[in-house]
Amino acid sequence: MNWISNYVRPKINSLFSRREVPENLWSKCEECGTMLFHRELSDNLHVCTSCDHHMAICPRERFASLFDGGVFGEIEVPETRPDPLQFRDQKKYPDRMKLAQRTTGEAEAMMVVQGEIGRTPIIAAAQDFSFMGGSMGMFVGNAIITAAQAAVQMKRPLILFSAAGGARMQEGILSLMQMPRTTVAVEMLKEAGLPYIVVLTHPTTGGVTASYAMLGDVHIAEPNALICFAGPRVIEQTIREKLPEGFQRAEYLLDHGMLDRVTHRKNMRDELITITRMLLGEGPAIMGDLPAPSPETEQQAPPPADTAPTGAEGSAEAEKA
Amino acid sequence: MTHYLEFEKPLAEIEGKAEELRAMARASEEMDVDKEAEALDRKAADLLAELYKKLDPWRKCLVARHPGRPHCKDYIEALFREYTPLAGDRNFADDHAVMGGLARLGDQPVVVIGHEKGHDTKTRIERNFGMARPEGYRKAIRLMDLADRFNLPVVTLVDTPGAYPGKGAEERGQSEAIARATEKCLQIGVPLVSVIIGEGGSGGAVAFATANRVAMLEHSIYSVISPEGCASILWKDAEKMREAAEALRLTAQDLERLGVIDRIIDEPVGGAQRDREATIAAVGATIGAMLDGLDGLDREGLIQDRRTKFLDMGTKGLAA
Numbered sequence: 099m100n101w102i103s104n105y106v107r108p109k110i111n112s113l114f115s116r117r118e119v120p121e122n123l124w125s126k127c128e129e130c131g132t133m134l135f136h137r138e139l140s141d142n143l144h145v146c147t148s149c150d151h152h153m154a155i156c157p158r159e160r161f162a163s164l165f166d167g168g169v170f171g172e173i174e175v176p177e178t179r180p181d182p183l184q185f186r187d188q189k190k191y192p193d194r195m196k197l198a199q200r201t202t203g204e205a206e207a208m209m210v211v212q213g214e215i216g217r218t219p220i221i222a223a224a225q226d227f228s229f230m231g232g233s234m235g236m237f238v239g240n241a242i243i244t245a246a247q248a249a250v251q252m253k254r255p256l257i258l259f260s261a262a263g264g265a266r267m268q269e270g271i272l273s274l275m276q277m278p279r280t281t282v283a284v285e286m287l288k289e290a291g292l293p294y295i296v297v298l299t300h301p302t303t304g305g306v307t308a309s310y311a312m313l314g315d316v317h318i319a320e321p322n323a324l325i326c327f328a329g330p331r332v333i334e335q336t337i338r339e340k341l342p343e344g345f346q347r348a349e350y351l352l353d354h355g356m357l358d359r360v361t362h363r364k365n366m367r368d369e370l371i372t373i374t375r376m377l378l379g380e381g382p383a384i385m386g387d388l389p390a391p392s393p394e395t396e397q398q399a400p401p402p403a404d405t406a407p408t409g410a411e412g413s414a415e416a417e418k419a
Numbered sequence: 420m421t422h423y424l425e426f427e428k429p430l431a432e433i434e435g436k437a438e439e440l441r442a443m444a445r446a447s448e449e450m451d452v453d454k455e456a457e458a459l460d461r462k463a464a465d466l467l468a469e470l471y472k473k474l475d476p477w478r479k480c481l482v483a484r485h486p487g488r489p490h491c492k493d494y495i496e497a498l499f500r501e502y503t504p505l506a507g508d509r510n511f512a513d514d515h516a517v518m519g520g521l522a523r524l525g526d527q528p529v530v531v532i533g534h535e536k537g538h539d540t541k542t543r544i545e546r547n548f549g550m551a552r553p554e555g556y557r558k559a560i561r562l563m564d565l566a567d568r569f570n571l572p573v574v575t576l577v578d579t580p581g582a583y584p585g586k587g588a589e590e591r592g593q594s595e596a597i598a599r600a601t602e603k604c605l606q607i608g609v610p611l612v613s614v615i616i617g618e619g620g621s622g623g624a625v626a627f628a629t630a631n632r633v634a635m636l637e638h639s640i641y642s643v644i645s646p647e648g649c650a651s652i653l654w655k656d657a658e659k660m661r662e663a664a665e666a667l668r669l670t671a672q673d674l675e676r677l678g679v680i681d682r683i684i685d686e687p688v689g690g691a692q693r694d695r696e697a698t699i700a701a702v703g704a705t706i707g708a709m710l711d712g713l714d715g716l717d718r719e720g721l722i723q724d725r726r727t728k729f730l731d732m733g734t735k736g737l738a739a
Contacts, residue, residue: 178733183668183677187662188653243730267653269643270666271669273643274643278605282726285605305621309601311594312598327594328589336585354592
């Protein structure tokens with residue numbers, strides 16, 4: 099099987115995709131309360147048309163609007179050992195997983211793809227907040243390692259969209275170990291001299307912020323995104339005082355030197371193209387909507403085996419058998 | 420005076436009785452209570468051994484947080500010679516929750532870094548209960564750089580409830596500081612060994628424990644979140660910390676099975692707090708052994724060793 103498993107044509111895909119056909123055709127902006135029609139909302143990249151509030155957007159939709167012609171190839175992430183701790187709170191972890199898979203239609207909380215933006219080949223990874231809060235467990239760790247390895251192999255920059263409540267508690271210490279694991283992935287990119295750009299989206303908190311999300315060459319955030327280590331509620335409980343307006347929001351972090359830029363979602367694509375091309379020492383790109391790249395460009399893709407992180411060889415073997 | 424944990428109540432009663440008997444005997448000369456007192460001592464010793472033979476995860480948490488356990492400062496003072504503290508992150512402040520500096524382990528100069536919780540109200544406040552702010556992690560980064568430049572091994576001692584969740588800490592980039600400290604751990608071309616001596620609290624612990632070799636004291640814990648925090652999120656009830664402690668697999672024994680740590684250091688019967696000297700000596704021996712084990716590796720080998728260790732982590736699962 100080719101490692102670029104399936105091409106997703108968003109226009110065709112939208113006919114079948116669960117997310118595109120919401121049961122409720124109207125959604126309410128959680129910021130200003132305006133009722134927004136689903137088509138209008140997705141045309142506007144899930145940004146409220148009345149108050150500019152940036153709502154959550156799933157990786158598939160984000161990639162469809164990011165890549166030239168909306169075309170991207172998914173890169174397979176090695177599977178992980180399911181429920182390594184046999185974790186059980188009020189529900190069993192596998193049951194929580196099944197529920198998340200049913201409601202999102204995705205296998206896990208991160209998606210890794212390759213494609214071109216403004217005719218610039220890149221690897222991209224995006225976290226899916228709707229899947230168990232985007233939480234970082236073994237899979238997300240593997241996804242980031244896979245993304246970094248693919249980037250190194252194909253000599254492409256990595257653009258990562260973060261969105262997560264933090265580590266996945268149901269994987270206990272193994273989720274914590276994704277902090278050093280993903281940091282190793284970032285090290286690989288740096289050693290290979292490849293740009294690593296992090297786009298921090300709402301919310302990016304906890305162990306995710308304290309590892310790969312804060313180690314980018316360039317940090318861009320979406321407006322008003324909550325970005326922090328400890329959440330505002332925990333801090334209020336600790337210091338027993340009310341926190342100021344806008345605390346830990348993107349603009350606040352920009353003021354405090356933690357971000358390079360805060361950028362509206364509709365300008366994100368152009369900005370990423372501009373920055374990436376300059377870092378790569380390439381000429382200015384042709385902006386605007388570009389058609390999908392010609393098929394020749396993808397044939398340089400490496401074989402699948404090399405993209406598997408060392409840590410997941412066991413599960414990859416098991417899958418083959 | 421011994422500080423008894425809640426589950427040690429029956430033990431406290433027996434030991435209290437023995438103490439009482441002896442006090443009475445001292446008061447009136449005719450009384451001979453040696454036999455009775457000795458019997459009580461034996462009973463207490465048996466009970467202690469029984470209690471500590473199979474501590475459940477929540478009790479382990481209580482022992483790991485016991486105020487009488489040796490802390491970072493105790494280990495540094497007892498195990499190292501010529502300890503010379505080096506302060507500050509050259510940026511904002513010196514974080515007293517993090518101790519660090521040059522020291523000799525035997526004859527070998529090393530850089531030692533650790534979380535210090537403090538031992539009474541005054542020092543606890545001064546040390547912020549071992550909860551570091553960005554300055555603490557940045558101080559550690561600076562010291563690791565120093566070690567790297569002068570080819571000195573790094574020893575870290577982990578004992579923190581977690582990174583400090585405060586307004587200033589967030590403003591100054593707590594997450595960035597932790598991320599950079601973890602990154603620095605992976606970058607240095609010198610041996611890095613770590614011992615979790617009490618609480619290994621989440622990212623605040625990872626920032627020091629991304630090491631070539633990681634050991635844990637028998638009754639210490641290492642976890643992505645505190646059992647109380649986990650209970651309030653997943654059970655919506657902070658009182659369910661026993662269940663959460665169970666589910667999180669935060670004990671040294673579980674973590675060894677999961678391949679997250681390399682070795683367990685046995686504690687004296689009744690925990691580190693009951694024989695501090697023996698505990699400190701055991702930790703010292705383990706640090707020495709872990710450093711010796713890395714002798715054959717050059718700079719590149721040490722960096723590669725750390726990378727492979729963490730990339731491979733998680734493939735094991737629980738053997739049980």
